[in-house]
Amino acid sequence: MPIGVFRSARRLIGTHAFRLAALYFLVFAASVLGVLLFVYLTSADFVERQTEATLDAEITGLAEQYAQRGLSGLIQIVAARSAGDRGDAMIYLVTDPDGKPFAGNIAAWPPGVPLHSAWLSFTLERVVNGRPELHPARGRLFIIPGGYRLLVGRDVSDGAAFRGQVRATLLWAGLVALGIGVIGGTVMSRNLLRRVEQVNRTSERVMAGNLSDRVPLRGTSDEFDQLALNLNRMLDQIERLMTAMREVTDDVAHDLRTPLSRLRTRLERALVPPSEAGAAAGSAQNEAIRAAIEEADRLLATFNALLRIAELESGARRDNTEPLDLAEVARSAGELYEPVAEEKGFTLNVLAEPGVRIRGDRHLLSQALANLLDNAVKYAGGGELELRVFTESGQAVLEVADRGPGIPEADRQNVLDRFVRLEPSRTTPGNGLGLSLVRAIVQRHDGSVTLDDNTPGLRVRLKFARLPT
Amino acid sequence: MKILVVEDDHDTATYLTKGLSESGYIVDCAGDGREGLFLASSGGYDAMVLDRMLPGMDGLSMLGALRAAEIRIPALILSALGSVDDRVKGLRAGGDDYLVKPFAFSELLARLEALLRRGAGPATATKLRVADLELDLLTRSVRRAGKAIEVLPREFRLLEYLMRNAGHVVTRTMLLEHVWDYHFDPQTNVIDVHISRLRQKIDKSFDHALLHTVRGAGYCLRAPE
16 A cells, blocks of 8 residues: 555656646745745844834933933832833833942843943843733943943833734744645646646547547647647648558559459460360470569569558558457467478477466467467477467466577577568568568557567567556 | 449450450449449349449449349448558448458459358258268268368368368458458468368378469369369
């Protein structure tokens, strides 16, 4: 289960939709956080500056009073201002040089406060609703000549509360904004990628042979519509070309095969019928005509094979696939070839794992297999010939392995091409199209062909997507 | 037996007409689909050979029209289009057999005769017999001159097909199609070896051979004369 989750997470991360959404979210989140941080800092700063300005003004005012009315005047004013709760959270205290309070609204010099610095931060114990609370405070000190000291301060717990409020508000605003960012990113990337996906799906259908499929347009004439329009034009052109090619192929089949067919027919007519001639039927002339007919047949077989490959590769065929058991295909072909293999000195073994099912065209797969067995019987010379069906890393594999001379590594890809034959002298009959046809058939099934060393010999593997059992 | 040939290529038509006449059939020839349809629906034919690509009305449309009118003359379709797809399309349109051009006349004749026999023979027989060779379809056993012969399942089907067409030529392609359901020709002569194995079993220790090779055409299982 955790592996599954991990895997699907990796698949998710791999998608462009996810990356796009993540990027969108990151940019969005960064800018939202930036704005909120700025708001928070400036508002906190503003409260602090206001406190400091108030304290400055108060100190300046009291200093002026002192200058005009002396210490006693100052004490009077301080006493007056300290009387009663004015609700502005101001703190006043005048002490003598020993720190003994003269006047003010706090009982004693706050503990831990130095006696000499200009700006002070301290904590103050206050009784609110009958309970003592510790309140943060800011203050300024004014040294009166003669060692007296004046402390003007302000309880800043309100400011701190305000800051807390701002912080909480901004936090919530931020969370909401990030939530919107996630949704926005997902929606945006979905929208974008849905259109990419449309293009993808269309091209898949086209590749599967449905040439008339087109990318849907939205009529918004944006970049995607432009892309779709261009792709559709390209598909139009491809379809035109493919149709033309198919027509040419059919025409060639009809126009060239018909005269060839006639040639063959005339040769056949030229043969002296055995009923008429007895001895003449076996004459040298008859033999020459027979050889010519065989030659014409070979030419026609090559021609047919070429047309079939072209047809398979053009993707024009209708879908004749059905779920089928590879073991049955292998056994049937194995049975057909077993006598001829035995006659040529092979031991043909069919080792088929049951239940290996793929979606395929039985006729085509049988032909591919027959071509591989033909090749093995023709070139491998004898020995073990194995026909195997098994599953390898989730794929269905159909394998033909012989003990013959094999194919040098450098040539293994080439032999799949048309007319490539490894015998320079070309003495063995064959047209060099067998493996090309195998490849065309396998590609038609979205499978792959690999040629390997069977140490010694050749091992050909056809791999297909396996159907779940 | 009357055969209708619908073929636009003059040479092929002449060749078919001549060959079929020599083989003892009465042949009528039509050069396009419309004429073919007219002749075929006027009746009296035992089978027809039909080209797929015809001017005017193509072979498959013509066949479709015939079948729609419930005219069931056995039809052998001739075509230059040889893929399994084309074959399936041809057979779905109502064709009874399909032969790809170019063809050997012997192949065409063998197939046409198989079509003509199809309606005639007792399809429900449980035993097939050629001379002293006997094949029991129920017990899936083979005996010759009263002696049991062991055959493999595929050899049984091969022999069954040969016996059902006893006295007539059966081509390699026909065997591949009917016994193996393979619609392509392997390059190696796989069928020949199957036949020689079968021959070992049914002919070797007996005086008269039943299974004959017809050169350039195929095989024929027949009773000694």
